[in-house]
Amino acid sequence: MNDTHSHERQATRVAYLVNQYPSISTTFIRREIHALERLGHSVTRYAIRRPWVQVVDPEDKREETRTHYVLDLPIYVLLGSVAAVALSHPIRFVAAIRLMLTFFRSAGSLFRHLIYLAEATVIKRWSDRDQITHLHAHFGTNSTTVATLCRQLGGPKFSFTVHGPEEFDRPIQLALGKKIACCEFVVGVSRFGCSQLYRWADFADWPKVHLVRCGLDETYFNFAWTPVPQSPRFLAIGRLNEQKGMPLLIQAAAKLARDHVSFELTIVGDGPLRETLQTLIEQHQLQSRVVLAGWKTGPEIQTMIQQSRTLVMPSFAEGLPVACMESLALGRPVIATAVAGIPELIRSGVTGWLIPAGSVAALCHAMKQAIDTPQKEIERRGNRGAARVRQRHDVRREAKKLSNHIIGLTVSKKRNHHNDPSRRDSALKIFPDDSTTVPFVSSKAN
Template sequence: MLSPVAYLVNQYPKVSHSFIRREILALERLGVTVQRIALHGWDADVVDEEDARERSRTRYVLQQGVAGLLAPTLSALWRAPGRFFGALWLALRMGWRADRPLPYHLVYLAEACCMLPWLRASGARHLHAHFGTNSAEVAMLVHALGGPQYSFTVHGPEEFDKPEFLHLGEKVRRAAFVVAISSFGRSQLFRWVAHTHWPKVQVVHCGLDRAFHAVAPTDPPAVPRLVCVGRLCEQKGQLLLVEAAHEVVRRGVPLELVLAGDG
């Protein structure tokens, strides 16, 4: 029997996080019990029916507000003061020269304290976080408090824009393993840890369900069509695609560019 695992995401479900949903559902098809935990997302509007089902199966750390974190934090201190102060020291270190002020990192510790009894109750033997930002830090603090080992997936480019301020190397060193979604991402992670940690960084590409390809065939358009699906934000860089398409058309090549997504 496969051991239960838990997934931690900053916000879940979310239209731009469908790849996380596919990953969780694929694990469940393999017989793995997956506990869903998110910091935000309980009140988000969802359109996809699968997202609505996922929301009903997710526990939310901040649903009761920051005040709701007080009791589990005091409980963690009372039950294991040594581990608590060790995790507190780690949170203070993570808040030094960080992208966010120190109080945020103390909240991350409180979030970890909130999650700890949930994970113990579910029997989760491993915690996986998506993104190398705050969710990875919370997972690391859970482990420092005595919770299960953790891993996380790094997508970029945000993590690579400010790795020192995210203390990315520390998160990698303490993790059981780390996932990069591309070889480039793995190479960037290699830069921030000693080569002895390189074997724990593995490449797992984001994929699509088979149903995505199970559609009725259509005739190709009269004009070549390039479709880009993604959030309209600086990280995706659609402006460069628009400029490139303009250059292609300027050279006399017909082209239709379709941008699907919002901000």
């Protein structure tokens, strides 16, 4: 039996749980869901709430119509769900209350965690109704809190994907280790992300940590190649908040302007720092050079990437930005800070420029180098980047990894050994590369 038929035979009824879905900045979740569906899985979409920002992409609009939203329910329905689960599963409900109080003691308000418990009862009842065999959450924040409580209530086995940086900024407050202990497996989207999960997981839970990268689909891999423009046009993509470092990008642009360097810069995205960035642009008289373009659709972003010479990502904290993958896939190198998982994709002199985070001088220097680099070398770096993205970030390949982990839960294997304390002294296998297996042996075995 070939692998495709094997997947179809063992395909499961999966539900995805996300805080907000769909959203402008999480197209990678949509791609992953679609790839799992192509593998034969039935995927139901659950979300806590509708997106804060109205979606503009036609694909996202279609996803919105297919998603069930917990907070769309009237309050009396939420309370009725709590009562129904409490009466039908009183012992489990008490256990879920105890777990909820554990999360509450880590951080947050009791009222908020009571809401999480109420939301978990809804997901439990929906999962029963939809005959869900596995629940997968994205982000280790409130969506995974709800998934964990749902499991305690007797809901489906669950897993979750951690992206960062929020989970790694607040691992104790988010009870990240407890969530890993309760789940079947946890996904990191980069080697860096996996290393941070190891930090907060009990050693016996390390085998639960798996690498599944965010991926791109054929709309990027089959896109017609276009030559790099001669014009010194830069593009930045991301939410306009502190962690993305956009104010430093404006300062770097101001320095280039003072040095009489010709350039254009377009910033795609929106967020709480938009007014601050607009003020900086006006203070430095950059209105003719820098444009805040707001959010754009996927096809619009593809066109803007192709019309640019280089993507710029001046982030202070990240997981692994999907925008970097998208730019490289379309043959445009990237200037990015050497934080989190970014160095796993961007390599100085090969696929772009890596710079230290927080340095206006280094950012300005890299942008000047990108302007001065011959077009053929820009194209060479872009082509190397495209090959690397195709190799490491094909959503079909990555979704197949996730599918294998989910299917592995349904076959007749004894998985309880992950929770056996004796595993602390036994040999484990950690996977530093996709194709390499290295034995990891406890110091007590030496």
